[in-house]
Amino acid sequence: MLTKEEIVRYFKSLQDDICAALEKADGSGKFIEDQWDRPGGGGGRARVIHGEVLEKGGVNFSAVHGTLPEKITAKLGVATGDFFAAGVSIVQHPVSPEVPIIHMNVRYFEMSNGTWWFGGGIDLTPHYHEAEDEAFFHAQLKTVCDKHDVNYYPRFAPWADNYFYLKHRKETRGIGGIFFDRLGGQDGHDRASRFAFVKDVGEAFAPIYTHLIKKNKDKPYGDNEKKWQALRRGRYVEFNLVWDKGTKFGLDTDGRTESILMSMPPMANWVYNHTPEAGSREAQTLERLRRPVEVMPV
Amino acid sequence: MLTKEEIVRYFKSLQDDICAALEKADGSGKFIEDQWDRPGGGGGRARVIHGEVLEKGGVNFSAVHGTLPEKITAKLGVATGDFFAAGVSIVQHPVSPEVPIIHMNVRYFEMSNGTWWFGGGIDLTPHYHEAEDEAFFHAQLKTVCDKHDVNYYPRFAPWADNYFYLKHRKETRGIGGIFFDRLGGQDGHDRASRFAFVKDVGEAFAPIYTHLIKKNKDKPYGDNEKKWQALRRGRYVEFNLVWDKGTKFGLDTDGRTESILMSMPPMANWVYNHTPEAGSREAQTLERLRRPVEVMPV
Numbered sequence: 001m002l003t004k005e006e007i008v009r010y011f012k013s014l015q016d017d018i019c020a021a022l023e024k025a026d027g028s029g030k031f032i033e034d035q036w037d038r039p040g041g042g043g044g045r046a047r048v049i050h051g052e053v054l055e056k057g058g059v060n061f062s063a064v065h066g067t068l069p070e071k072i073t074a075k076l077g078v079a080t081g082d083f084f085a086a087g088v089s090i091v092q093h094p095v096s097p098e099v100p101i102i103h104m105n106v107r108y109f110e111m112s113n114g115t116w117w118f119g120g121g122i123d124l125t126p127h128y129h130e131a132e133d134e135a136f137f138h139a140q141l142k143t144v145c146d147k148h149d150v151n152y153y154p155r156f157a158p159w160a161d162n163y164f165y166l167k168h169r170k171e172t173r174g175i176g177g178i179f180f181d182r183l184g185g186q187d188g189h190d191r192a193s194r195f196a197f198v199k200d201v202g203e204a205f206a207p208i209y210t211h212l213i214k215k216n217k218d219k220p221y222g223d224n225e226k227k228w229q230a231l232r233r234g235r236y237v238e239f240n241l242v243w244d245k246g247t248k249f250g251l252d253t254d255g256r257t258e259s260i261l262m263s264m265p266p267m268a269n270w271v272y273n274h275t276p277e278a279g280s281r282e283a284q285t286l287e288r289l290r291r292p293v294e295v296m297p298v
Numbered sequence: 299m300l301t302k303e304e305i306v307r308y309f310k311s312l313q314d315d316i317c318a319a320l321e322k323a324d325g326s327g328k329f330i331e332d333q334w335d336r337p338g339g340g341g342g343r344a345r346v347i348h349g350e351v352l353e354k355g356g357v358n359f360s361a362v363h364g365t366l367p368e369k370i371t372a373k374l375g376v377a378t379g380d381f382f383a384a385g386v387s388i389v390q391h392p393v394s395p396e397v398p399i400i401h402m403n404v405r406y407f408e409m410s411n412g413t414w415w416f417g418g419g420i421d422l423t424p425h426y427h428e429a430e431d432e433a434f435f436h437a438q439l440k441t442v443c444d445k446h447d448v449n450y451y452p453r454f455a456p457w458a459d460n461y462f463y464l465k466h467r468k469e470t471r472g473i474g475g476i477f478f479d480r481l482g483g484q485d486g487h488d489r490a491s492r493f494a495f496v497k498d499v500g501e502a503f504a505p506i507y508t509h510l511i512k513k514n515k516d517k518p519y520g521d522n523e524k525k526w527q528a529l530r531r532g533r534y535v536e537f538n539l540v541w542d543k544g545t546k547f548g549l550d551t552d553g554r555t556e557s558i559l560m561s562m563p564p565m566a567n568w569v570y571n572h573t574p575e576a577g578s579r580e581a582q583t584l585e586r587l588r589r590p591v592e593v594m595p596v
Contacts, residue, residue: 034571046570048570048571056568056570058570167549168549168555168558169555230565234562237535237539237566238539238559241535241536241539241540242539242540242549251465251466251540254466257466257467258570258571260466261536261568262570264532264568265568266567266568266569267528267565267566267567268535268565268566268567268568269564269565269566270354270559270562270563270564270566271564272344272346272354272356272556272560273332273346273556
């Protein structure tokens with residue numbers, strides 16, 4: 001049977017592999033690592049890069065355990081007890097506004113009463129919308145999903161649109177991707193088949209992002225594009241601090257703040273009532289982010 | 299008897315007076331105004347300045363009414379019904395890291411069943427802690443409070459420390475000030491005496507901030523100080539988006555996002571695990587922000 005130790009071992013090796021691939025894609029930056037312990041049990045390896053292509057990027061591994069506060073068990077709808085949670089979390093903020101921001105997370109959760117599930121997802125936040133990149137990104141994710149269950153992509157893609165949504169802006173964070181949670185022993189799946197899917201999601205990350213970096217990193221840009229990038233980074237901050245359940249969970253459970261907030265961008269800006277010029281690339285991007293999204297209660 | 303109309307008239311004139319005083323202190327910037335209507339009832343006058351001293355500042359007036367969603371009445375512990383809320387909200391982000399960020403809010407709330415209260419406060423967020431400015435700031439607020447009730451300052455100063463607290467950083471947002479809420483007809487006060495106090499708080503704002511601007515705006519600073527300012531602005535964002543009840547209330551009740559988020563700074567930065575050099579002005583400031591604060595459930 002699949003053990004926690006095996007999952008932890010895999011997540012660690014995934015972190016290693018992704019860091020190596022990102023360093024290669026960057027060409028100059030190297031990850032620095034902080035190992036940390038969680039007072040309540042467990043800990044993690046936080047890794048951050050400041051490179052030539054990746055202005056600020058984090059690839060974090062953590063495996064924590066302990067007793068869940070009742071406040072959280074109530075929210076999760078699980079019995080009080082000991083929990084174990086492990087995962088890899090990534091956010092990359094590139095230097096160039098022509099390269100998209102990307103986020104990936106894969107995680108495993110189990111309770112002492114035997115409840116278990118996997119969760120995760122990958123989503124893309126281009127500063128400038130490129131239809132070709134969007135098509136590529138979603139095609140890659142669909143391929144990964146379809147290999148495991150043809151129902152995955154049709155469920156997980158709308159779930160991402162729904163999850164990465166700034167209700168107060170009526171904007172999505174980006175062009176979506178896939179998001180999934182509480183994938184347990186339902187729908188004919190077992191721990192091994194869920195794990196096989198999550199592994200493939202994790203392993204899809206580096207090739208996808210490396211491709212998008214290579215394709216876009218040498219495109220020219222100027223002050224105008226940098227200014228727009230700072231505004232989009234501001235929206236990224238808004239999503240993560242106002243709406244992201246993972247961030248809330250971390251801050252509520254006395255998680256390691258510096259690891260949770262490694263998702264925060266460098267140099268974000270807020271301009272009151274900013275409205276891009278009609279027909280500009282900025283306006284076209286906003287239009288794409290304001291596509292109709294059915295907001296489901298999750 | 300004091301009417302809603304009188305309170306509204308006063309808040310509008312307070313907005314006018316404060317804008318005039320800030321334009322004078324800035325010496326160059328002028329407020330631009332957006333009038334807006336709230337679909338559910340009421341509206342406001344949003345005013346924003348981009349000046350020489352004040353990089354980005356908002357002075358907003360609003361007066362809104364309608365039916366409170368049950369989600370909110372439950373939180374407030376009031377019966378379902380129609381509400382009326384009016385107030386003035388200010389956040390100023392100065393160009394110079396030597397000039398503190400300031401926030402003020404005064405507000406009035408009433409329900410159709412006759413429940414009413416005033417709330418508000420002023421708090422100061424210096425990028426660099428200056429003991430002299432802190433002493434001046436608190437002395438001014440204490441004078442305003444003492445004029446109305448000697449119990450105000452001893453209650454409202456700790457309330458500010460408690461409210462403007464970043465639990466996930468174990469840091470206060472700044473050096474505190476005063477914060478108060480639900481000042482109704484308790485403790486021998488009536489609507490007129492509460493209103494008289496709130497007026498004095500509102501009118502204390504311009505002289506206090508003008509003094510702090512004049513005293514600090516011509517101090518020299520360099521790249522190092524601008525970098526630190528961007529990090530402190532990042533913390534300001536974290537407080538407002540993660541912890542501030544007013545922001546949450548606004549975003550939850552479909553408030554006008556651009557008015558609510560006028561508190562967001564220009565150019566904020568996040569540096570992973572940033573630790574200032576021991577003994578530096580930055581370290582001394584952090585030490586002050588990490589003073590012990592008794593966190594009360596509010």
